[in-house]
Each structure stands twice: as C-alpha cells, then as structure tokens.
Amino acid sequence: MESIEGVEFSAQAIIDTIEAIKRVESLNNTEKSENLKKANDILRDIIKEKQCRKCQNICDNLNSCEFCIRNYLVSRFEKWTSENEEIDEWIESCQKKIRRPDHIIEWIPYSNLQDIQYTSEGGMYHKMKALWTEGRYTSWDFKYQELKRFGPHYVTIKNVSMNNPNLEQSLQEIKAHLLLTSTMSPVIRIYGLTRDGNDDYMIITENVSYTLKSYLKDNIHTLSWVTKYRILQNILESLASIHNKKFIHGDLHSGIIRLSTSREIWLIGDLRYCRSVDNPSEVSFGTMPYVAPEMLKGTTEKMTISSDIYSFGMVMWEVSTGRQPFDEMPTRLLSDEIVSGSRPKIMEGTPSHYANLMIDCWKEDPLSRPSLAKIQSEISKTLEDYFKDVMSPQEQEEMREINFLKTEFVAASTTKQEYVSKPNQGRKDIEIIKYDQIEKEEFFDGVGRISFGTMSERRVAIKTLQINKLDKTKERMNSILSELLQQKISRWDHIYQDKNIVEFLGVGIKDEKNLFLVMPFANNGNLRKYIKNNKLPFGEKLEVAKGIVNGIKVLHNNNIVHGNINPDNILIFDKVPKISNLPLPFENKDLKSKDLYICGELFNNIGYVDPNSFLESSKSHKKDNYPVDIYSLGTLLWEIMSEKVPYRNDGVLI
Incomplete structure (x- = not known):
C-alpha cells in the first residue's frame, strides 16, 4: 500500500501493520478480518484528525x-x-x-x-x-x-x-x-x-558570528579543557545531524564552524561539498590540512563518512592548540606528507584520553577510525570522569542532574506502541527566545512564575522554571540547561503537536539566571474557570472529558507520567482541552517542597493527588507510575460532571 502524503508516522505505522496482518499465516480469515477492521478504524480516526478544515487535505499539523x-x-x-x-x-x-x-x-x-x-x-x-x-x-x-x-x-x-x-x-x-x-x-x-x-x-x-578558527586564535590561552570538550560536543552534534541524513560533509575545518548568535552553539556551515553516502565524490575537496589521506592518493577511492572523522580529528588538534594543523609545513609538501603518514605533534599537557581519540581519528585505514557515536560517548565519559575528580560532592550532584536530563532525552525518543509517532518525524525546531522579544509582560501568580505577554503580535503565556538543586550555580548551568531543554522539547514535538497537549513556542533565559518557557495563551482559561463560566450541556462536557483522556493516553503511550493532572493544568483553547505543565526532569516536583507556589497549587487541588504520593513522593514521577494520573483523571471527570471542587468543604483527607 502506498504511504499517504502528509500523514505522520503513526498513520504509516498502521498502514504497515495492515499489510503485516495480511501476511500472517497463523490467523484464519475471521481473525484477519477482525484485526484488519481494528487497524482500519484506527487509521480512519488518525486521518480524520489530520484533515485540514480549510483545504480538506491530510496534513501534518492542523x-x-x-x-x-x-x-x-x-x-x-x-x-x-x-x-x-x-x-x-x-x-x-x-x-x-x-x-x-x-x-x-x-x-x-x-x-x-x-x-x-x-x-x-x-x-x-x-x-x-x-x-x-x-x-x-x-x-x-x-x-x-x-x-x-x-x-x-x-x-x-x-x-x-x-x-x-x-x-x-x-x-x-x-x-x-x-x-x-x-x-x-x-x-x-x-x-x-x-x-x-x-x-x-x-x-x-x-546570524552567526566569528568562526571557530578566529575564536581559538584569540582565546586559546583562556580556554579550559572543559570548554574545549563542550565545543567539540557542539561540533559532533552538528556533524551527526549531517551523517544521520546520510550525507558526507566533505570539507570540515575550523573556518566553516561558526557560533550561532541566537542559539549560542557552534554550528557547521558551508555545505557546498556535501554528498550523499550513496553517491560520494571521488574528487578531493576541502582545505588541505584537514583532508583525509585516502582522498589525496590519486586513486579511485571515494569519500566516506570516515573522511569526515579524519577531518574532525584535525579540528580536535586545533581546539587543543589554537593552531591550524601543519601550519609550519610548506603547502607544496603537505599532500605527500599526509599520504605518507605525517600527523601533527600532540601538544604537551593534552589529556591522554583526548590524545588517544585524536590518534584514532587520524588512522590511515578509514575502517579503523572510530564511529561518530563512539567519539561522542568517549567525550561524554571523559567529561563525566573529569567532573568526578575536580568537583565537590554538591557540584557532582548538580552534574548528575544534567546527565540525568540527557538520559531522559534518549528515553523520550522511544515509544510504547508501534503506532505512536516517532519523535524525529516532522520534528519542530524550538528556538531559544531572547527575553527582549516579549512585550507587555504581566505577572499572574504573584510570585513571578506565571506571566502573560506579547511576542510577534501574538498573545503568549510565560512560565519561569524552578530548577531543582541548581540554585547556587544557575548562571553557570542555565545556558547548558536551556540548550538541553530546547532539544528535549523539540524531540517531544510530536507530543506537543497533539490536539490535546499544549504546544511549546520556545525556551529562553531572562536576567541571565532564570529559564522560561513560552506557550500559546489559552483564550478560554483553565478547566475549572471554563466550567464555572460556561453552563456546558452534557454533550460538551463529554467532549471535554474525551479530549483530556486522549491527552493522557498520548503521554502514557510515550512513557510519560504527568504526575500533576488537575484543572489548573488543563487549559482550554477555543473549547478544546489541552494538557499543560508536562514534567521536566530538572524541575522541582517533590510534593514535600516548601515552595509557596507549589504548596498553594497542591492544597488547591488536594483531591487530585493519589494518597500514595504522600507516602512515597519521590516515586510520583516514576516513569511507569501511571496510576497517579489515572487517580487524578477520575477526580477530574467527577468535577467536570458535578461542577463541584472535590473536598472543598470537607477538609483535607490524607
């Protein structure tokens, strides 16, 4: 069966499932018919939900x-x-x-x-x-x-x-x-x-600023090894994005790596010589000191991903020294010297792990060079070991928080069921927002966590995050967390684009120390206010309930436990309920927190908290603890239908 243009991965997975069912010999005709009917019903629902109200085409995002x-x-x-x-x-x-x-x-x-x-x-x-x-x-x-x-x-x-x-x-x-x-x-x-x-x-x-080449030339004597490793991590992620798309860069060197002024990360540019791995070039491109030896031999050797790995090894040497490779060698001799095995001299004081990784990247045999994934893993491990040696126990705990966040990013890219969207299908790039882009900001909650404003003539809501265990080092850690948070939200974009999940517009840092999220403004307010201000007939209440159930199902199908389902976290957009305030690993979610805002939120919605959470609050956001959301959902459905706040006049029951 041909795939349908515009239908996301979830629909394609169902189409593949239908074809698979037809091929299963162990099922009799009746069983096949029943399974095909179920799969077709799911496919029909997915397509219906993705049909544009204007042009009637099946689209990625309504x-x-x-x-x-x-x-x-x-x-x-x-x-x-x-x-x-x-x-x-x-x-x-x-x-x-x-x-x-x-x-x-x-x-x-x-x-x-x-x-x-x-x-x-x-x-x-x-x-x-x-x-x-x-x-x-x-x-x-x-x-x-x-x-x-x-x-x-x-x-x-x-x-x-x-x-x-x-x-x-x-x-x-x-x-x-x-x-x-x-x-x-x-x-x-x-x-x-x-x-x-x-x-x-x-x-x-x-907009990009200086090149890595000029940056290293001006700053090499002030850069720590940690900063150098961070630079390499940016470059590796940029190069991985090229390789993951089945491309070879073909001209990797410090002059085409630039700092993005908006995203504040090092990015690879100049893709003139990019070639598909299925159609590589036999011609040598690039800047000579960075070109792999196999491309200089004058044979029919074709460019490979390993050619980029060699070039990255030369960039590593430049990051360690601040100098261009072979800068003291006459250009006319360079090609022959590289082919004959000449490599730059390792600078004294270079960490052994760093030096060994460079040497592996420089190996003459392309097949002997490490994979990009292995290089990324080695650098991450080296950083982790370094922090263990030089950091205090408290700083190590802070670093574990960041490493845990990275682990959560990986976990977020797995799915619970085969027909759930893959995160990297049609993923949206969540940009880092400058705080001065937000105008007419008005604070809502009295403690500066929730505010409303205008961005690009659009009414938006702003949430300032409470970061767990990082208060004393916010200025040092927030830039890292902002980038990681941007990645997490983008990887979860298939979730945020669901009709019953509040979309994220961006993430940023204000006052150089506080992370904030930007979301659309809910024109109908939260669920409790919506029910109070609108006398909803039973049919509309049922539609609201169905929307909330669908949103929770989307989260659970993607191995996400919300852990705080209540009317304040259900926002209404043009009568459509959307779940907000999805959990982020570095936010403070402990029910025993003394944060006044958290406590106020807790006791205003005490009827939504699973009693077991008070006994084992640390487990309330455990990945597989779905019952906490189910308990909250039951209370939520009761409030929707009864139009009453649970336990409001009965005191707190624990």
Missing part, C-alpha cells in the same frame, strides 16, 4: 497545514523574481514542497536588508551582517490564511558572484541546508537568496 501554506506561496509567485529563471524555478520548487512555515526558502529583496556590515572575505565568498526588516516566516495564521513573520532581526549574508562558474555549487549548498534543517538539525539555517546592485547573488542565513 494549525499550519502544509497544503494551505504551499497554496499561499504559489499565489505569490508573480510578486517576486530573481531575474534568473533557474533560481526562480528552484525557489518555487522548494516552496511547493515545504512542510513547515518556519523552514521556507524565499527570494528576499535587497532593499529589505539594512545596516549592512562587512565581516569577512576570502576566496569566492565574502560575508556580511545585515538587519532584515521583515524577518523570516515563523507561523501560519489559519484564520486569515496567511504567513506571519518574526519581525526585524539580524542575518548573515554570503556573497556568491554571478560570474562564478560554480553557482550550481551554491544551489547545492542551499539544497543540503534545506534538507538538513527540515528537523531540529544543528546546522546553520538558510532563509533565502537575494541580489545586490552589482548582480551578485547572496545566500541569507541565520
């Missing part, structure tokens, strides 16, 4: 239907032109295939770029920084059937001369960027193309 977005973009084709037929056709082709509003490649009029500043120059390119007055597309307005923009923000411009015979290479780079940034892949994101008065075409990307 709030931002990709078919409606494509139709909108097609209707605007006549309103722009690059004056180059090939480029116009290519941009139009990209827009006809777009799946998300925040990943649109477009033609950007040069007049929309202001405050242009030259930042670097070299070879066939030069880079500039500019203010894009309109800003990138960020979301789809279903009501008005139009795309919304972020507003003014800075971008980086890479000049591509029209007279350059390698213009196709630049288009290849954009194509690779488009594919790699279709999920939350950590590579430099491309927004579109433009052209100046000199007929020079330019690639517009997210």
